[in-house]
Amino acid sequence: xxxxxxxxxxxxxxxxxxxxxxxxxxxxxxxxxxxxxxxxxxxxxxxxxxxxxxxxxxxxxxxxxxxxxxxxxxxxxxxxxxxxxxxxxxxxxxxxxxxxxxxxxxxxxxxxxxxxxxxxxxxxxxxxxxxxxxxxxxxxxxxxxxxxxxxxxxxxxxxxxxxxxxxxxxxxxxxxxxxxxxxxxxxxxxxxxxxxxxxxxxxxxxxxxxxxxxxxxxxxxxxxxxxxxxxxxxxxxxxxxxxxxxxxxxxxxxxxxxxxxxxxxxxxxxxxxxxxxxx
Ligand code: C2E
Ligand code: CA
Ligand code: CA
Ligand code: CA
Numbered sequence: 080x081x082x083x084x085x086x087x088x089x090x091x092x093x094x095x096x097x098x099x100x101x102x103x104x105x106x107x108x109x110x111x112x113x114x115x116x117x118x119x120x121x122x123x124x125x126x127x128x129x130x131x132x133x134x135x136x137x138x139x140x141x142x143x144x145x146x147x148x149x150x151x152x153x154x155x156x157x158x159x160x161x162x163x164x165x166x167x168x169x170x171x172x173x174x175x176x177x178x179x180x181x182x183x184x185x186x187x188x189x190x191x192x193x194x195x196x197x198x199x200x201x202x203x204x205x206x207x208x209x210x211x212x213x214x215x216x217x218x219x220x221x222x223x224x225x226x227x228x229x230x231x232x233x234x235x236x237x238x239x240x241x242x243x244x245x246x247x248x249x250x251x252x253x254x255x256x257x258x259x260x261x262x263x264x265x266x267x268x269x270x271x272x273x274x275x276x277x278x279x280x281x282x283x284x285x286x287x288x289x290x291x292x293x294x295x296x297x298x299x300x301x302x303x304x305x306x307x308x309x310x311x312x313x314x315x316x317x318x319x320x321x322x323x324x325x326x327x328x329x330x331x332x333x334x335x336x337x338x339x340x341x342x343x344x345x346x347x348x349x350x351x352x353x354x355x356x357x358x
Contacts, residue, residue: 106162113171118142120175121342125335128327133352135192138176139342165198166205177218179345186352194226202241208248222252230258278305282316289321299329
């Protein structure tokens with residue numbers, strides 16, 4: 080790579096090459112990861128503040144590469160998206176999550192919901208709604224207990240196609256949450272058209288909630304916006320009792336974060352939901 084201009088840019092060139100060598104290696108390995116049983120899911124509990132009950136969990140993918148060890152989803156999900164593998168991976172995630180969530184049915188106060196992360200790309204390529212219906216049918220899972228988390232960080236190439244698929248999902252009783260709300264590119268008119276059931280307030284607004292007035296103002300505004308549009312709010316990345324009590328005061332509906340529990344493997348998650356909520 081020839082770097083023109085400032086000398087200090089050359090300093091970064093080797094690391095860019097290293098990174099793309101790793102990316103290439105990971106992308107190739109990802110093709111076999113499913114067959115090799117290297118992928119797994121963890122579940123992070125979600126708490127409703129008014130009732131203090133666990134109502135559901137978010138499924139989070141894990142990949143342990145045979146030689147490189149654990150690879151973060153923030154590293155390999157973008158590679159899966161670029162490498163055309165995201166459809167296969169999402170189908171695996173959905174199938175496993177619905178299967179596991181079946182086992183939770185008898186454990187919670189009410190049947191727990193499961194939230195699955197969906198890449199916005201899947202609305203553009205392929206038929207996301209069709210894939211979801213197929214998996215629900217195969218696992219005989221009630222659609223009302225499935226939520227899809229959509230991040231607004233990717234702009235949809237074909238919003239009309241995405242909205243049409245969302246209408247199909249809603250018609251079957253599946254709900255949608257807007258993930259990382261407040262950090263992406265979506266306009267408010269887009270938000271209005273999506274008609275999501277839940278807004279997930281991004282962790283970046285929660286981290287300094289106890290010390291930063293601006294974050295408190297933003298979170299408060301998101302909660303009233305959501306409420307006036309008939310959506311529930313869930314705060315992600317809640318780590319401290321101070322954050323929790325502020326969120327209660329601000330009228331946030333639900334929380335998720337290390338304060339309650341980090342993501343847990345299936346067995347540990349099932350044990351967790353049979354214990355009393357720790358606060
Ligand atoms: P996300 O959807 O915003 O997921 C929340 C991330 O925050 C997770 O990281 C979770 O482990 C972490 N987290 C949860 N509670 C706390 C907390 O209290 N403090 C802090 N600092 N972090 C917390 P993870 O598991 O590494 O996932 C990262 C991202 O990878 C996810 O962000 C999501 O965008 C993507 N991802 C994960 N699983 C899937 C999947 O199955 N499919 C797709 N398409 N994307 C996925
Ligand atoms: Ca998520
Ligand atoms: Ca999120
Ligand atoms: Ca995030």
